[in-house]
Amino acid sequence: MKVIKFGGTSLGSPERMKKVAELVSKEEAIVVLSAISGTTNSLTEIAQLLYKNERNTAKQKITELQASYVIFIDNLLQEKAQQTKAIDLVSSHFSHIDSFTEDLFTVHEEKMILAQGELLSTALFQLHLEELGIQSCLLSALDFMRIDKDLEPDSFYIKHNLERELKQCESKLYITQGYICRNVFGEIDNLKRGGSDYSASLIGAAIQATEIEIWTDIDGMHNNDPRVVDKTFSIEQLSYNEAAELAYFGAKILHPASVYPAQLSEIPIWLKNTMEPTKLGTKIAKTVDDREFTAIAAKDGITAIKIKSGRMLLAYGFLRKIFDIFERYKTPIDVITTSEVAVSITIDDNSNLDAIQEELRYLGEVEVNKNLSIVCVVGNFSHDSMGAGNKIFESIKHIPIRMVSYGGSQHNVSIVIETEYKKEALVSLNNGLFNQN
Numbered sequence: 001m002k003v004i005k006f007g008g009t010s011l012g013s014p015e016r017m018k019k020v021a022e023l024v025s026k027e028e029a030i031v032v033l034s035a036i037s038g039t040t041n042s043l044t045e046i047a048q049l050l051y052k053n054e055r056n057t058a059k060q061k062i063t064e065l066q067a068s069y070v071i072f073i074d075n076l077l078q079e080k081a082q083q084t085k086a087i088d089l090v091s092s093h094f095s096h097i098d099s100f101t102e103d104l105f106t107v108h109e110e111k112m113i114l115a116q117g118e119l120l121s122t123a124l125f126q127l128h129l130e131e132l133g134i135q136s137c138l139l140s141a142l143d144f145m146r147i148d149k150d151l152e153p154d155s156f157y158i159k160h161n162l163e164r165e166l167k168q169c170e171s172k173l174y175i176t177q178g179y180i181c182r183n184v185f186g187e188i189d190n191l192k193r194g195g196s197d198y199s200a201s202l203i204g205a206a207i208q209a210t211e212i213e214i215w216t217d218i219d220g221m222h223n224n225d226p227r228v229v230d231k232t233f234s235i236e237q238l239s240y241n242e243a244a245e246l247a248y249f250g251a252k253i254l255h256p257a258s259v260y261p262a263q264l265s266e267i268p269i270w271l272k273n274t275m276e277p278t279k280l281g282t283k284i285a286k287t288v289d290d291r292e293f294t295a296i297a298a299k300d301g302i303t304a305i306k307i308k309s310g311r312m313l314l315a316y317g318f319l320r321k322i323f324d325i326f327e328r329y330k331t332p333i334d335v336i337t338t339s340e341v342a343v344s345i346t347i348d349d350n351s352n353l354d355a356i357q358e359e360l361r362y363l364g365e366v367e368v369n370k371n372l373s374i375v376c377v378v379g380n381f382s383h384d385s386m387g388a389g390n391k392i393f394e395s396i397k398h399i400p401i402r403m404v405s406y407g408g409s410q411h412n413v414s415i416v417i418e419t420e421y422k423k424e425a426l427v428s429l430n431n432g433l434f435n436q437n
C-alpha cells in the first residue's frame with residue numbers, strides 16, 4: 001500500500017480537488033491531505049485576533065472563511081443531497097471555531113482551531129469521492145497520530161493505533177488528515193506548519209508502505225531555488241541525506257523532518273506535481289548516482305553569534321558550556337565554525353536571543369550579526385575527493401563570506417553570507433556548478 005499526500009495548493013480550488021480524486025481513484029493507498037490552501041493561514045490569523053481580544057474582527061474573518069467554503073462546495077459537488085451534507089458539515093466546524101470567540105482564549109483552543117482546516121478538507125474530499133461512487137474510509141488522524149512529552153512522534157503508538165483503525169474499515173482507499181495529532185495528554189495538537197509531509201512519512205513508516213508520494217505544485221526538487229534563479233531543473237534522484245539537507249536548508253517543497261521516518265524504513269519518497277502528473281518528479285531513496293554537485297538551497301533569517309575568549313585556548317569543556325546555553329533555551333544551532341580563540345554559531349530562531357547573549361557574555365566577548373543567509377551546496381564531497389571547494393569559491397569569489405562549514409557531512413558545504421548577496425550567490429553558483437546561465 002502507498003501513502004499519497006497532497007498539499008494545500010493541490011486542493012486549492014474545486015477543480016484541483018477533483019483532479020486529486022481522479023489521481024487517487026484507482027490506487028490502493030492512504031491519502032493524506034493538508035488543509036485547502038490559505039485556510040491554515042486564515043485560522044492562524046483568527047487565533048491571533050482572539051489572543052488580542054479582537055473578537056469582532058475574528059468573527060468577521062470566521063464568517064468570510066466560512067463563505068469561501070460555501071462557494072467551494074457549490075462548485076465541488078453536484079447533487080443537492082451531497083451539497084446539503086457538506087454545508088451542514090462546514091456549519092458545524094465553523095460554529096465550533098466560533099465557540100472560541102466567547103471568553104478567554106488559550107493555546108489549547110488555538111490548536112483546536114488550527115485542526116479544523118485538515119478536518120474540513122478531508123471530509124469534503126470524501127463527500128466528493130462518494131458522489132463519484134468511489135468507496136473510501138475516512139480515518140481521523142486524531143485516533144492514531146500522536147506526539148510524546150518531548151513533542152516527538154510516538155511511532156509505537158502511531159503504528160498500533162493506525163493498524164486498529166485500518167482493520168475497522170476495510171477499503172482500498174483511505175483518507176486522513178496531515179498535520180494534526182494528539183499530544184501526550186490526549187489533547188488536539190499539530191506537527192507544526194508544513195507538517196502534513198511529516199504525517200505522510202510517519203504513516204508510511206507505520207504501515208511499511210511501498211512508497212510515499214508527496215504531491216505539490218512543482219515537478220520535484222530543483223537544483224536551485226526557482227523563486228530566485230531563472231534556470232533551474234528538476235532532479236531525478238536524491239539520496240535521503242541530500243534531501244534532508246536541502247529540505248532543512250530552504251527547499252520549501254518538503255518538510256525537513258519527513259525524510260527520516262522514510263529513511264529508517266528505506267521507503268522511497270516521490271515528489272510529484274499535481275499540475276503535471278505525467279512528469280517523473282524526484283525520487284528520494286537510499287543511493288543515487290555518484291555526482292559532484294546535486295543542488296543549492298538557501299535559508300534566510302539567520303543570525304550569527306561569535307563568542308571570543310582567551311580562555312578557550314587549550315581549554316576543554318568550553319564548547320559544552322556554550323551548547324548548554326542554547327540547549328536550555330531550546331534554540332537549535334545550524335552552522336558552527338571554530339578557531340582556537342573564537343566560536344561562531346548560527347541560529348534561525350531569535351526568540352531567546354537576548355537571554356542567550358546575556359549568558360554567553362560570561363564566557364567571552366559576544367558579537368551578533370543579523371540578516372544573514374545560509375547558502376547550502378549539496379552533493380557528494382567525500383573525504384578523498386578534490387576540487388569541489390575550489391569550484392564553489394571560484395563561483396562566488398566576488399561575494400563576502402561570513403562563515404564556511406565544509407566536511408561536517410560528506411553532502412553539504414554551508415556558506416553564511418549577508419542576505420543582500422543571496423540572489424547573486426545563487427545565480428553565480430548555478431552558473432559555476434551547473435553551467436546554467
Ligand code: ASP
Pocket residue numbers: 007008034035040041117178179192193194195196197
Ligand atoms: N495545513 C498546514 C499548514 O499550512 C500543514 C501543511 O499544509 O502541511 O502548515
Ligand code: MG
Pocket residue numbers: 007194197253254255
Ligand atoms: Mg508543504
